[in-house]
Amino acid sequence: MEFAIYCKNLCRSFGEIQAVKSLTLGIKRGEIYGFLGPNGAGKTTSLRMLSTLLKPTSGEGWVAGHDISKEPELVRLKIGTTLQEASLDNILTGRETLTYQGRYYGLSQNQIQTRIDELAPLLDMDAIDRRVKTYSGGMKRRLDVAASLIHNPEVLFLDEPTTGLDPVSRIKVWEEIRQLNSNYNITIFLTTQYLDEADQLADRVGILSGGEILTEGSPEELKRKIGKDVICVRVGENGASGTSNGSGENGENNKSDRQELLDALGKVSGVSSVDEQPGELLIGAENGTAVLGEVAVILKGSSEDVIEISLRSPTLDEVFLEATGYRIKTHEDEPTSTEETQTVENLKN
Protein backbone atom coordinates (compact mmCIF):
# COMPACT_ATOMS: atom_id res chain seq x y z
CA MET A 1 0.00 0.00 0.00
CA GLU A 2 1.37 3.35 -0.99
CA PHE A 3 0.87 6.02 1.61
CA ALA A 4 0.19 9.60 0.55
CA ILE A 5 1.52 10.76 3.89
CA TYR A 6 3.81 8.66 5.98
CA CYS A 7 5.95 9.71 8.88
CA LYS A 8 7.91 7.92 11.52
CA ASN A 9 8.92 9.20 14.95
CA LEU A 10 8.58 12.80 13.84
CA CYS A 11 9.58 15.14 16.67
CA ARG A 12 9.75 18.88 16.97
CA SER A 13 10.96 20.94 19.91
CA PHE A 14 11.07 24.69 20.37
CA GLY A 15 13.79 25.09 22.96
CA GLU A 16 12.43 23.35 26.04
CA ILE A 17 8.95 22.82 24.63
CA GLN A 18 8.35 19.49 22.97
CA ALA A 19 5.56 20.49 20.62
CA VAL A 20 5.36 17.14 18.82
CA LYS A 21 6.60 13.92 20.41
CA SER A 22 7.33 11.02 18.11
CA LEU A 23 4.52 11.21 15.58
CA THR A 24 4.02 8.11 13.47
CA LEU A 25 1.32 8.21 10.82
CA GLY A 26 0.31 6.40 7.66
CA ILE A 27 -2.34 8.07 5.59
CA LYS A 28 -3.55 6.28 2.50
CA ARG A 29 -4.05 7.88 -0.86
CA GLY A 30 -7.56 9.30 -1.07
CA GLU A 31 -8.13 9.27 2.65
CA ILE A 32 -9.43 12.19 4.71
CA TYR A 33 -7.53 12.22 7.95
CA GLY A 34 -8.65 14.41 10.81
CA PHE A 35 -6.25 15.56 13.45
CA LEU A 36 -8.32 16.42 16.48
CA GLY A 37 -6.89 18.18 19.47
CA PRO A 38 -7.27 21.13 21.82
CA ASN A 39 -5.20 24.35 21.72
CA GLY A 40 -1.49 23.68 21.93
CA ALA A 41 -1.82 19.97 21.15
CA GLY A 42 0.75 20.21 18.36
CA LYS A 43 -1.61 20.15 15.35
CA THR A 44 -0.10 23.14 13.57
CA THR A 45 3.45 22.06 14.30
CA SER A 46 2.75 18.62 12.80
CA LEU A 47 1.12 20.13 9.75
CA ARG A 48 3.94 22.62 9.20
CA MET A 49 6.48 19.83 9.35
CA LEU A 50 4.59 17.68 6.85
CA SER A 51 4.11 20.63 4.49
CA THR A 52 7.85 21.50 4.56
CA LEU A 53 7.53 24.84 6.37
CA LEU A 54 9.27 23.49 9.45
CA LYS A 55 12.14 21.05 9.74
CA PRO A 56 11.59 18.14 12.14
CA THR A 57 13.98 18.01 15.09
CA SER A 58 14.18 14.29 14.40
CA GLY A 59 12.32 11.58 12.55
CA GLU A 60 11.41 11.23 8.90
CA GLY A 61 8.45 11.78 6.67
CA TRP A 62 7.28 11.29 3.09
CA VAL A 63 4.50 13.19 1.42
CA ALA A 64 3.27 12.37 -2.10
CA GLY A 65 6.26 10.08 -2.55
CA HIS A 66 8.97 12.54 -1.56
CA ASP A 67 11.07 12.97 1.54
CA ILE A 68 9.98 16.12 3.39
CA SER A 69 13.49 16.87 4.63
CA LYS A 70 15.52 15.89 1.57
CA GLU A 71 13.24 16.88 -1.30
CA PRO A 72 11.05 19.68 0.01
CA GLU A 73 10.81 21.32 -3.45
CA LEU A 74 9.28 18.18 -4.94
CA VAL A 75 6.87 17.86 -2.04
CA ARG A 76 5.77 21.48 -2.52
CA LEU A 77 4.80 20.85 -6.14
CA LYS A 78 2.37 18.15 -5.09
CA ILE A 79 0.75 19.61 -2.01
CA GLY A 80 -1.59 22.47 -1.26
CA THR A 81 -1.59 24.02 2.17
CA THR A 82 -4.00 26.33 3.95
CA LEU A 83 -2.45 27.59 7.13
CA GLN A 84 -4.33 28.34 10.31
CA GLU A 85 -3.84 32.10 9.96
CA ALA A 86 -4.97 33.70 6.71
CA SER A 87 -2.10 33.97 4.26
CA LEU A 88 -3.38 36.42 1.68
CA ASP A 89 -2.20 39.72 0.29
CA ASN A 90 -4.98 42.18 1.10
CA ILE A 91 -3.96 44.62 -1.61
CA LEU A 92 -4.61 42.10 -4.41
CA THR A 93 -8.04 41.18 -5.73
CA GLY A 94 -9.36 37.66 -5.38
CA ARG A 95 -8.69 36.95 -9.05
CA GLU A 96 -5.14 38.32 -8.85
CA THR A 97 -4.49 36.18 -5.79
CA LEU A 98 -5.51 33.05 -7.67
CA THR A 99 -3.68 34.10 -10.84
CA TYR A 100 -0.36 34.74 -9.12
CA GLN A 101 -0.77 31.55 -7.16
CA GLY A 102 -1.24 29.64 -10.42
CA ARG A 103 1.78 31.38 -11.92
CA TYR A 104 4.01 30.27 -9.07
CA TYR A 105 3.14 26.71 -10.04
CA GLY A 106 3.77 27.27 -13.73
CA LEU A 107 0.16 27.25 -14.90
CA SER A 108 -0.78 29.12 -18.08
CA GLN A 109 -3.39 31.86 -18.14
CA ASN A 110 -5.91 29.44 -19.70
CA GLN A 111 -5.25 26.76 -17.14
CA ILE A 112 -5.70 29.29 -14.36
CA GLN A 113 -9.02 30.40 -15.83
CA THR A 114 -10.17 26.78 -16.02
CA ARG A 115 -9.24 26.24 -12.42
CA ILE A 116 -11.00 29.41 -11.27
CA ASP A 117 -14.16 28.14 -12.99
CA GLU A 118 -13.77 24.77 -11.31
CA LEU A 119 -13.23 26.35 -7.92
CA ALA A 120 -16.19 28.72 -8.35
CA PRO A 121 -18.42 26.90 -5.83
CA LEU A 122 -15.91 27.71 -3.14
CA LEU A 123 -15.44 31.32 -4.17
CA ASP A 124 -17.58 34.41 -4.02
CA MET A 125 -17.58 35.07 -7.74
CA ASP A 126 -19.39 38.40 -7.23
CA ALA A 127 -16.44 39.62 -5.22
CA ILE A 128 -13.65 38.02 -7.21
CA ASP A 129 -12.49 41.32 -8.68
CA ARG A 130 -12.61 43.15 -5.39
CA ARG A 131 -9.56 43.63 -3.21
CA VAL A 132 -9.12 40.97 -0.58
CA LYS A 133 -9.11 43.62 2.15
CA THR A 134 -12.82 44.18 1.53
CA TYR A 135 -13.59 40.48 2.13
CA SER A 136 -15.19 39.13 5.27
CA GLY A 137 -13.32 36.56 7.35
CA GLY A 138 -15.27 33.70 5.80
CA MET A 139 -14.71 34.93 2.24
CA LYS A 140 -10.99 35.20 2.94
CA ARG A 141 -10.92 31.72 4.36
CA ARG A 142 -12.55 30.23 1.29
CA LEU A 143 -10.25 32.19 -1.05
CA ASP A 144 -7.32 30.93 0.99
CA VAL A 145 -8.47 27.34 0.51
CA ALA A 146 -9.12 27.93 -3.21
CA ALA A 147 -5.65 29.41 -3.69
CA SER A 148 -4.14 26.29 -2.14
CA LEU A 149 -6.04 24.19 -4.67
CA ILE A 150 -5.24 26.13 -7.84
CA HIS A 151 -2.54 23.70 -8.99
CA ASN A 152 -4.54 20.53 -8.39
CA PRO A 153 -2.47 19.16 -5.53
CA GLU A 154 -2.38 15.46 -4.72
CA VAL A 155 -2.37 16.13 -1.00
CA LEU A 156 -4.16 18.97 0.72
CA PHE A 157 -3.25 20.20 4.18
CA LEU A 158 -5.87 22.25 5.98
CA ASP A 159 -5.15 23.78 9.36
CA GLU A 160 -8.48 24.39 11.09
CA PRO A 161 -10.29 25.15 7.82
CA THR A 162 -13.57 26.19 9.38
CA THR A 163 -12.58 27.90 12.61
CA GLY A 164 -14.39 31.22 12.68
CA LEU A 165 -16.80 30.42 9.85
CA ASP A 166 -20.57 30.71 10.13
CA PRO A 167 -22.57 27.49 9.75
CA VAL A 168 -23.39 28.16 6.08
CA SER A 169 -19.77 28.83 5.13
CA ARG A 170 -18.65 25.86 7.14
CA ILE A 171 -20.99 23.55 5.28
CA LYS A 172 -19.77 24.99 1.95
CA VAL A 173 -16.20 24.21 2.90
CA TRP A 174 -17.14 20.72 4.07
CA GLU A 175 -19.00 20.11 0.82
CA GLU A 176 -15.99 21.24 -1.19
CA ILE A 177 -13.62 19.05 0.83
CA ARG A 178 -15.84 16.02 0.21
CA GLN A 179 -16.11 16.86 -3.48
CA LEU A 180 -12.36 17.23 -3.88
CA ASN A 181 -11.84 13.98 -2.15
CA SER A 182 -14.41 12.03 -4.13
CA ASN A 183 -13.90 13.67 -7.55
CA TYR A 184 -10.14 13.91 -7.63
CA ASN A 185 -9.16 11.44 -4.96
CA ILE A 186 -7.17 14.13 -3.17
CA THR A 187 -5.73 13.01 0.12
CA ILE A 188 -6.73 15.48 2.81
CA PHE A 189 -5.03 16.06 6.12
CA LEU A 190 -7.02 18.45 8.25
CA THR A 191 -6.69 19.62 11.78
CA THR A 192 -9.65 20.65 13.84
CA GLN A 193 -10.73 21.45 17.35
CA TYR A 194 -14.27 20.47 16.49
CA LEU A 195 -15.61 17.01 17.04
CA ASP A 196 -18.49 17.38 14.64
CA GLU A 197 -16.08 18.38 11.89
CA ALA A 198 -13.88 15.34 12.43
CA ASP A 199 -16.98 13.17 12.70
CA GLN A 200 -18.56 14.56 9.53
CA LEU A 201 -15.51 14.65 7.31
CA ALA A 202 -12.79 12.30 8.37
CA ASP A 203 -12.37 8.70 7.32
CA ARG A 204 -9.93 8.39 10.16
CA VAL A 205 -9.31 10.52 13.22
CA GLY A 206 -6.24 10.86 15.39
CA ILE A 207 -6.77 12.38 18.80
CA LEU A 208 -3.79 14.50 19.66
CA SER A 209 -2.95 15.93 23.03
CA GLY A 210 0.34 17.17 24.41
CA GLY A 211 2.13 16.39 21.15
CA GLU A 212 1.13 12.72 21.12
CA ILE A 213 -1.55 10.68 19.39
CA LEU A 214 -3.61 9.16 22.17
CA THR A 215 -5.94 7.13 20.01
CA GLU A 216 -6.66 6.69 16.34
CA GLY A 217 -9.34 5.10 14.17
CA SER A 218 -12.47 5.78 12.15
CA PRO A 219 -15.06 7.83 14.03
CA GLU A 220 -17.20 4.70 14.25
CA GLU A 221 -14.39 2.58 15.63
CA LEU A 222 -13.53 5.18 18.20
CA LYS A 223 -17.11 5.45 19.35
CA ARG A 224 -17.47 1.71 19.52
CA LYS A 225 -14.57 1.58 21.96
CA ILE A 226 -16.73 3.39 24.49
CA GLY A 227 -19.64 0.95 24.40
CA LYS A 228 -22.59 0.59 22.11
CA ASP A 229 -25.24 3.08 23.23
CA VAL A 230 -25.55 5.99 25.55
CA ILE A 231 -28.66 6.96 27.44
CA CYS A 232 -28.43 10.64 28.09
CA VAL A 233 -30.56 11.99 30.94
CA ARG A 234 -30.89 15.74 31.22
CA VAL A 235 -31.69 16.76 34.78
CA GLY A 236 -32.75 20.06 36.29
CA GLU A 237 -30.40 22.15 38.41
CA ASN A 238 -32.11 21.56 41.76
CA GLY A 239 -33.56 18.25 40.82
CA ALA A 240 -34.02 16.47 44.11
CA SER A 241 -35.76 19.20 46.10
CA GLY A 242 -39.46 19.13 47.07
CA THR A 243 -40.31 15.82 45.49
CA SER A 244 -42.26 12.66 46.29
CA ASN A 245 -39.97 10.94 48.71
CA GLY A 246 -39.95 14.08 50.86
CA SER A 247 -36.22 14.72 51.09
CA GLY A 248 -35.18 18.04 52.59
CA GLU A 249 -34.05 21.25 50.95
CA ASN A 250 -30.41 20.98 51.90
CA GLY A 251 -27.68 19.94 49.48
CA GLU A 252 -26.45 17.04 51.53
CA ASN A 253 -29.64 15.12 51.02
CA ASN A 254 -29.54 15.92 47.32
CA LYS A 255 -26.07 14.50 47.10
CA SER A 256 -26.89 11.28 48.79
CA ASP A 257 -30.07 10.94 46.75
CA ARG A 258 -27.99 11.41 43.61
CA GLN A 259 -25.48 8.82 44.79
CA GLU A 260 -28.28 6.35 45.56
CA LEU A 261 -29.67 6.93 42.11
CA LEU A 262 -26.32 6.37 40.43
CA ASP A 263 -25.84 3.16 42.39
CA ALA A 264 -29.30 1.95 41.45
CA LEU A 265 -28.71 2.70 37.78
CA GLY A 266 -25.35 0.95 37.84
CA LYS A 267 -27.01 -2.20 39.19
CA VAL A 268 -29.39 -2.52 36.24
CA SER A 269 -28.27 -5.52 34.24
CA GLY A 270 -26.93 -4.49 30.83
CA VAL A 271 -25.71 -1.09 31.99
CA SER A 272 -21.93 -0.85 31.56
CA SER A 273 -21.22 2.61 32.96
CA VAL A 274 -22.86 5.54 34.69
CA ASP A 275 -21.25 8.91 34.37
CA GLU A 276 -22.25 12.16 36.03
CA GLN A 277 -21.76 15.37 34.07
CA PRO A 278 -23.01 18.87 34.85
CA GLY A 279 -26.72 18.83 34.07
CA GLU A 280 -26.76 15.30 32.75
CA LEU A 281 -26.25 11.64 33.51
CA LEU A 282 -24.71 9.40 30.86
CA ILE A 283 -25.58 5.73 31.05
CA GLY A 284 -23.55 3.43 28.84
CA ALA A 285 -25.17 0.16 27.75
CA GLU A 286 -24.56 -2.60 25.25
CA ASN A 287 -28.18 -2.39 24.15
CA GLY A 288 -29.77 0.89 25.11
CA THR A 289 -33.32 0.03 24.11
CA ALA A 290 -33.36 -3.05 26.32
CA VAL A 291 -32.51 -1.18 29.49
CA LEU A 292 -34.33 2.09 28.75
CA GLY A 293 -37.58 0.99 30.43
CA GLU A 294 -35.95 -0.05 33.65
CA VAL A 295 -33.83 3.11 33.72
CA ALA A 296 -36.95 5.24 33.24
CA VAL A 297 -38.69 3.54 36.14
CA ILE A 298 -35.75 4.13 38.44
CA LEU A 299 -35.60 7.77 37.39
CA LYS A 300 -39.30 8.24 38.00
CA GLY A 301 -38.94 6.86 41.50
CA SER A 302 -36.04 9.20 42.23
CA SER A 303 -36.06 12.79 43.38
CA GLU A 304 -34.43 13.99 40.14
CA ASP A 305 -36.15 16.60 37.99
CA VAL A 306 -35.77 14.80 34.68
CA ILE A 307 -36.13 17.11 31.66
CA GLU A 308 -35.32 14.75 28.85
CA ILE A 309 -34.12 11.25 28.22
CA SER A 310 -32.50 10.39 24.92
CA LEU A 311 -30.81 7.35 23.51
CA ARG A 312 -27.95 7.72 21.09
CA SER A 313 -24.62 6.34 19.95
CA PRO A 314 -21.57 7.66 21.76
CA THR A 315 -20.13 10.90 20.38
CA LEU A 316 -16.51 11.63 19.65
CA ASP A 317 -16.81 13.97 22.60
CA GLU A 318 -17.07 10.96 24.86
CA VAL A 319 -14.21 9.29 23.04
CA PHE A 320 -12.20 12.41 23.60
CA LEU A 321 -13.19 12.54 27.24
CA GLU A 322 -12.14 8.95 27.67
CA ALA A 323 -8.79 9.49 25.92
CA THR A 324 -7.76 12.78 27.48
CA GLY A 325 -9.82 13.11 30.63
CA TYR A 326 -11.45 16.34 29.54
CA ARG A 327 -14.05 17.64 27.14
CA ILE A 328 -13.51 19.42 23.86
CA LYS A 329 -15.79 21.99 22.28
CA THR A 330 -18.36 21.33 19.60
CA HIS A 331 -19.65 23.73 17.01
CA GLU A 332 -23.16 23.53 18.39
CA ASP A 333 -24.60 22.23 21.56
CA GLU A 334 -26.49 19.48 19.77
CA PRO A 335 -25.36 15.89 20.04
CA THR A 336 -22.96 15.06 17.23
CA SER A 337 -24.65 11.88 16.13
CA THR A 338 -28.39 12.03 16.19
CA GLU A 339 -29.30 8.74 14.52
CA GLU A 340 -31.64 6.61 16.55
CA THR A 341 -32.49 9.28 19.07
CA GLN A 342 -35.52 8.63 21.17
CA THR A 343 -36.75 11.32 23.43
CA VAL A 344 -39.02 10.92 26.38
CA GLU A 345 -40.11 14.37 27.39
CA ASN A 346 -41.68 15.38 30.66
CA LEU A 347 -41.38 11.97 32.15
CA LYS A 348 -42.54 13.21 35.51
CA ASN A 349 -45.40 15.28 34.08
Added chain:
Amino acid sequence: METPAIIARRINFFFGLRVAASRSVRVLPRDLALIIPTLIVPIFFFAVTIGALSNLAQGANLEIDYKAFQLPVAILTAVTGVSRAGALVIDIQQGYFDRLMLTPLNRYSILLGLMIADLVVFIILSVPVVALGLIVGVRFETGILGILVFIGLGALWGLVYTGFPYAMALFTGNPTAVNNSFLLFFPFIFLTTAWVPKENLSGWLSSVATLNPVTYILEGLRSLFLEWDALELGKALLAIAGIGIAAQSLAFWGLIKRSRTD
Protein backbone atom coordinates in the same frame (compact mmCIF):
# COMPACT_ATOMS: atom_id res chain seq x y z
CA MET B 1 -10.67 7.98 -11.40
CA GLU B 2 -10.38 11.24 -13.27
CA THR B 3 -6.84 12.51 -13.68
CA PRO B 4 -6.60 16.26 -13.54
CA ALA B 5 -4.98 17.57 -16.71
CA ILE B 6 -3.65 20.64 -14.98
CA ILE B 7 -0.61 19.89 -12.89
CA ALA B 8 2.02 21.99 -11.22
CA ARG B 9 5.45 22.24 -12.73
CA ARG B 10 8.65 23.80 -11.62
CA ILE B 11 9.26 27.25 -13.00
CA ASN B 12 12.72 28.50 -13.82
CA PHE B 13 14.33 31.28 -11.87
CA PHE B 14 13.76 34.03 -14.43
CA PHE B 15 10.11 33.21 -14.93
CA GLY B 16 9.68 33.23 -11.16
CA LEU B 17 11.40 36.59 -10.98
CA ARG B 18 9.09 37.95 -13.64
CA VAL B 19 6.01 36.80 -11.74
CA ALA B 20 7.28 38.14 -8.42
CA ALA B 21 8.23 41.46 -10.01
CA SER B 22 4.88 41.68 -11.76
CA ARG B 23 3.07 41.43 -8.42
CA SER B 24 5.29 44.06 -6.83
CA VAL B 25 4.97 46.48 -9.73
CA ARG B 26 1.25 45.95 -10.16
CA VAL B 27 0.47 47.07 -6.62
CA LEU B 28 2.58 50.24 -6.88
CA PRO B 29 -0.31 52.46 -7.99
CA ARG B 30 -2.30 51.19 -4.99
CA ASP B 31 0.48 52.43 -2.73
CA LEU B 32 0.78 55.94 -4.15
CA ALA B 33 0.11 57.42 -0.74
CA LEU B 34 3.51 56.08 0.25
CA ILE B 35 5.37 57.17 -2.87
CA ILE B 36 4.15 60.77 -3.30
CA PRO B 37 5.47 62.12 0.04
CA THR B 38 8.92 60.73 -0.70
CA LEU B 39 8.92 62.97 -3.76
CA ILE B 40 7.72 66.11 -2.01
CA VAL B 41 10.47 66.16 0.60
CA PRO B 42 13.52 66.27 -1.72
CA ILE B 43 11.88 68.77 -4.06
CA PHE B 44 11.06 71.00 -1.11
CA PHE B 45 14.62 70.78 0.17
CA PHE B 46 16.04 71.44 -3.24
CA ALA B 47 13.89 74.56 -3.64
CA VAL B 48 14.75 75.83 -0.17
CA THR B 49 18.49 75.23 -0.38
CA ILE B 50 18.93 76.79 -3.80
CA GLY B 51 16.74 79.69 -2.73
CA ALA B 52 18.34 80.33 0.63
CA LEU B 53 21.94 79.33 0.13
CA SER B 54 22.67 80.41 -3.44
CA ASN B 55 23.83 83.87 -2.39
CA LEU B 56 25.89 82.55 0.49
CA ALA B 57 27.54 80.08 -1.82
CA GLN B 58 28.69 82.76 -4.19
CA GLY B 59 31.74 83.33 -2.01
CA ALA B 60 32.73 79.66 -2.21
CA ASN B 61 34.84 78.60 -5.12
CA LEU B 62 32.45 76.43 -7.07
CA GLU B 63 33.23 75.04 -10.48
CA ILE B 64 29.51 74.79 -11.15
CA ASP B 65 26.40 76.77 -10.43
CA TYR B 66 24.97 76.20 -6.91
CA LYS B 67 21.72 74.84 -8.36
CA ALA B 68 23.69 72.19 -10.17
CA PHE B 69 25.78 71.66 -7.06
CA GLN B 70 22.58 70.83 -5.15
CA LEU B 71 20.86 68.63 -7.73
CA PRO B 72 22.81 65.45 -6.85
CA VAL B 73 21.88 65.98 -3.19
CA ALA B 74 18.24 66.22 -4.21
CA ILE B 75 18.34 63.02 -6.24
CA LEU B 76 20.13 61.09 -3.50
CA THR B 77 17.69 62.22 -0.82
CA ALA B 78 14.82 61.34 -3.17
CA VAL B 79 15.83 57.72 -3.67
CA THR B 80 17.73 56.79 -0.52
CA GLY B 81 15.79 54.62 1.86
CA VAL B 82 12.86 54.30 -0.52
CA SER B 83 12.01 50.64 -0.97
CA ARG B 84 9.22 48.10 -0.97
CA ALA B 85 10.45 46.84 2.40
CA GLY B 86 7.21 48.11 3.94
CA ALA B 87 5.31 45.85 1.56
CA LEU B 88 7.59 42.97 2.53
CA VAL B 89 6.82 43.52 6.22
CA ILE B 90 3.13 43.45 5.39
CA ASP B 91 3.65 40.19 3.47
CA ILE B 92 5.32 38.74 6.53
CA GLN B 93 2.65 40.03 8.90
CA GLN B 94 -0.34 38.95 6.84
CA GLY B 95 1.13 35.51 6.17
CA TYR B 96 1.60 35.89 2.44
CA PHE B 97 5.32 35.31 2.90
CA ASP B 98 4.51 31.86 4.33
CA ARG B 99 2.31 31.19 1.33
CA LEU B 100 5.23 32.08 -0.97
CA MET B 101 7.51 29.79 1.03
CA LEU B 102 5.09 26.94 0.36
CA THR B 103 5.28 27.44 -3.41
CA PRO B 104 8.13 26.31 -5.64
CA LEU B 105 9.02 29.98 -6.23
CA ASN B 106 12.72 30.62 -5.68
CA ARG B 107 13.06 32.64 -2.48
CA TYR B 108 15.65 34.99 -4.00
CA SER B 109 13.20 36.03 -6.67
CA ILE B 110 10.88 37.32 -3.93
CA LEU B 111 13.46 39.92 -2.90
CA LEU B 112 14.71 40.64 -6.40
CA GLY B 113 11.14 41.11 -7.61
CA LEU B 114 10.63 43.80 -4.99
CA MET B 115 13.83 45.49 -6.12
CA ILE B 116 12.61 45.64 -9.68
CA ALA B 117 9.58 47.52 -8.38
CA ASP B 118 12.02 49.79 -6.52
CA LEU B 119 13.78 50.61 -9.78
CA VAL B 120 10.45 51.66 -11.27
CA VAL B 121 9.85 53.90 -8.27
CA PHE B 122 13.32 55.42 -8.56
CA ILE B 123 12.67 56.40 -12.15
CA ILE B 124 9.33 57.90 -11.12
CA LEU B 125 11.10 59.88 -8.38
CA SER B 126 14.20 60.92 -10.37
CA VAL B 127 12.51 62.26 -13.47
CA PRO B 128 10.65 65.14 -11.76
CA VAL B 129 13.70 66.06 -9.69
CA VAL B 130 15.95 66.26 -12.76
CA ALA B 131 13.22 68.05 -14.73
CA LEU B 132 12.99 70.66 -11.99
CA GLY B 133 16.77 71.06 -12.13
CA LEU B 134 16.64 71.65 -15.88
CA ILE B 135 13.80 74.14 -15.47
CA VAL B 136 15.77 76.24 -12.97
CA GLY B 137 18.67 76.29 -15.40
CA VAL B 138 20.99 73.39 -14.55
CA ARG B 139 22.98 72.41 -17.67
CA PHE B 140 24.58 69.04 -18.42
CA GLU B 141 27.64 69.52 -20.63
CA THR B 142 27.57 65.74 -21.13
CA GLY B 143 24.17 66.01 -22.84
CA ILE B 144 21.25 63.61 -22.84
CA LEU B 145 23.51 60.66 -22.17
CA GLY B 146 24.87 62.51 -19.17
CA ILE B 147 21.32 63.00 -17.85
CA LEU B 148 20.61 59.29 -18.28
CA VAL B 149 23.82 58.35 -16.49
CA PHE B 150 22.90 60.84 -13.75
CA ILE B 151 19.50 59.19 -13.24
CA GLY B 152 21.04 55.74 -13.63
CA LEU B 153 23.67 56.31 -10.97
CA GLY B 154 21.06 57.73 -8.61
CA ALA B 155 18.82 54.70 -9.19
CA LEU B 156 21.74 52.31 -8.75
CA TRP B 157 22.58 53.96 -5.45
CA GLY B 158 18.94 53.78 -4.36
CA LEU B 159 18.86 50.11 -5.31
CA VAL B 160 21.94 49.05 -3.38
CA TYR B 161 20.77 51.04 -0.36
CA THR B 162 17.47 49.08 -0.25
CA GLY B 163 19.54 46.32 1.32
CA PHE B 164 19.29 48.12 4.66
CA PRO B 165 15.48 48.44 4.82
CA TYR B 166 15.05 44.91 3.44
CA ALA B 167 17.42 43.56 6.05
CA MET B 168 15.42 45.40 8.72
CA ALA B 169 12.19 43.98 7.32
CA LEU B 170 13.48 40.43 7.20
CA PHE B 171 15.28 40.39 10.53
CA THR B 172 12.63 42.19 12.57
CA GLY B 173 9.35 41.90 10.62
CA ASN B 174 8.63 45.30 12.15
CA PRO B 175 7.41 48.28 10.10
CA THR B 176 8.89 50.92 12.43
CA ALA B 177 12.36 49.43 12.11
CA VAL B 178 12.00 49.61 8.34
CA ASN B 179 11.03 53.28 8.39
CA ASN B 180 13.95 54.09 10.65
CA SER B 181 16.50 52.50 8.36
CA PHE B 182 16.29 55.74 6.35
CA LEU B 183 17.79 57.57 9.34
CA LEU B 184 20.99 55.65 8.82
CA PHE B 185 21.56 57.81 5.76
CA PHE B 186 21.39 61.15 7.58
CA PRO B 187 24.89 61.21 9.07
CA PHE B 188 26.19 59.99 5.73
CA ILE B 189 24.70 62.84 3.76
CA PHE B 190 25.51 65.54 6.33
CA LEU B 191 29.11 64.53 6.66
CA THR B 192 29.82 65.08 2.99
CA THR B 193 30.27 67.91 0.56
CA ALA B 194 26.49 68.06 0.22
CA TRP B 195 26.21 71.76 1.03
CA VAL B 196 29.69 73.20 0.57
CA PRO B 197 32.72 72.01 -1.38
CA LYS B 198 35.48 70.23 0.46
CA GLU B 199 37.79 73.25 0.49
CA ASN B 200 35.25 75.09 2.64
CA LEU B 201 34.73 72.26 5.18
CA SER B 202 36.47 72.74 8.51
CA GLY B 203 39.32 70.40 9.50
CA TRP B 204 37.64 67.34 11.01
CA LEU B 205 34.58 67.53 8.72
CA SER B 206 36.88 67.58 5.77
CA SER B 207 38.60 64.38 6.86
CA VAL B 208 35.29 62.66 7.59
CA ALA B 209 33.98 63.70 4.18
CA THR B 210 37.10 62.28 2.56
CA LEU B 211 36.37 58.90 4.15
CA ASN B 212 32.64 59.02 3.46
CA PRO B 213 31.68 57.06 0.35
CA VAL B 214 28.65 59.28 -0.24
CA THR B 215 31.05 62.15 -0.98
CA TYR B 216 32.36 60.26 -4.00
CA ILE B 217 28.88 59.52 -5.26
CA LEU B 218 28.04 63.22 -5.08
CA GLU B 219 31.29 64.17 -6.81
CA GLY B 220 30.69 61.60 -9.53
CA LEU B 221 27.20 62.95 -10.17
CA ARG B 222 28.51 66.55 -10.21
CA SER B 223 31.19 65.68 -12.74
CA LEU B 224 28.42 65.01 -15.26
CA PHE B 225 27.57 68.72 -15.39
CA LEU B 226 31.05 69.53 -16.72
CA GLU B 227 32.53 66.73 -18.81
CA TRP B 228 32.95 62.97 -19.00
CA ASP B 229 35.35 62.16 -16.21
CA ALA B 230 36.11 58.44 -15.98
CA LEU B 231 38.01 58.79 -12.73
CA GLU B 232 35.19 60.61 -10.90
CA LEU B 233 32.57 58.20 -12.27
CA GLY B 234 34.77 55.24 -11.39
CA LYS B 235 35.14 56.41 -7.81
CA ALA B 236 31.38 56.91 -7.56
CA LEU B 237 30.73 53.39 -8.84
CA LEU B 238 33.27 51.97 -6.43
CA ALA B 239 31.62 53.77 -3.51
CA ILE B 240 28.20 52.46 -4.59
CA ALA B 241 29.60 48.95 -4.94
CA GLY B 242 31.21 49.06 -1.49
CA ILE B 243 28.06 50.08 0.34
CA GLY B 244 26.02 47.86 -1.97
CA ILE B 245 27.91 44.73 -1.03
CA ALA B 246 27.46 45.48 2.67
CA ALA B 247 23.76 46.37 2.39
CA GLN B 248 22.77 43.57 0.05
CA SER B 249 24.68 40.93 2.01
CA LEU B 250 22.66 41.93 5.05
CA ALA B 251 19.41 41.71 3.09
CA PHE B 252 20.11 38.28 1.63
CA TRP B 253 21.33 37.03 4.98
CA GLY B 254 18.03 38.23 6.41
CA LEU B 255 16.14 36.45 3.64
CA ILE B 256 17.95 33.18 4.27
CA LYS B 257 17.33 33.49 7.99
CA ARG B 258 13.65 34.36 7.53
CA SER B 259 13.03 31.48 5.13
CA ARG B 260 14.89 28.86 7.15
CA THR B 261 12.70 26.06 8.29
CA ASP B 262 14.47 25.14 11.50
